[in-house]
Amino acid sequence: MPQGILAITEQVDGSFKHISFEVLSAGKKIADSLGGSLSAAVMGADVEAMAGQASEYGAQRILVANEEGLKDGLSDACTEAAAQLVAACDPALVLIGATSLGRDIAARLSARLNAPLAMDCVDVRVDGDQIVATRPVYGGKALADVGLTGSPAIVALRPRAVEAVADQSAGEVETVAVDLTGTALNLVEKHLETGKIELTEADVVVTGGRGMGGDDFAVVEALASALDGAVGASRSAVDEGWRPVSDQVGQTGKVVAPNLYIACGVSGAIQHLAGMASSRVVVAINKDAEAPIFSKCDFGIVGDLFDVVPAITAEIEKLKG
Structure with missing residues (x-):
């Protein structure tokens, strides 16, 4: 099976959301156990300057999709870009945050790539040649271990489920050209509540x-x-x-x-x-x-x-x- 891990980050207005550092930390742990490398996907417009921060949490390769069409974080554009970034590094595991956007991207990627998906997980590990994700079931009364067979496996991690641990890496930044011509959604209007913690x-x-x-x-x-x-x-x-x-x-x-x-x-x-x-x-x-x-x-x-x-x-x- 492929040995690499791809962590798909999420950013707002040029700053990474905390969940991005959590998926990077989880990805670094898995990459070390597989003897592979950790790549980070950074999507947006004018995000090159911030992309290098992913190396502080272990990313050895940072793939940047820098397109104006990704500026508003629309799920179809982000899914299109994410699919092309996955193809660029052929990972064994794709990690993403189980945020509103992350869940949407994860489900779309799974359908597009015919890849196994575990949603809303609190842990992920390698067991033999299989990715195993842990997720709550029965309204949180129990935890189930879900084995994912196939490559790449896709796991969406709950925010705050995994501790973000700094692990400095060289972090080579690489801009990847992505084609967004197949996207259909357009942002009409946005209303933001300022000064409010998510x-x-x-x-x-x-x-x-x-x-x-x-x-x-x-x-x-x-x-x-x-x-x-x-x-x-x-x-x-x-x-x-x-x-x-x-x-x-x-x-x-x-x-x-x-x-x-x-x-x-x-x-x-x-x-x-x-x-x-x-x-x-x-x-x-x-x-x-x-x-x-x-x-x-x-x-x-x-x-x-x-x-x-x-x-x-x-x-x-x-x-x-």
């Missing part, structure tokens, strides 16, 4: 649930701000119209795995737990001592969140000086 990229997530009682999330926002974190919401809070769908954490929302997850007024329905079960430390604040969230947390506080959360925020601000 949920799946955040080290800290503070989530409000039905216990918020309304759309005033000021206490949650203040705590998230004090911790330099992002604000999330349970599905019930989103269904009530208190927060936008983009803030929803859960099986039908965004899957997060921050270092610290604070659930405020969240009961802990299984669908919500599936979206945050990989968090390293979970703190639950709820006035219902029987709430299911308490069976899944590392630290629990039984009390009114409107009393507890501001007190925590005040202590954090005091510690920060």
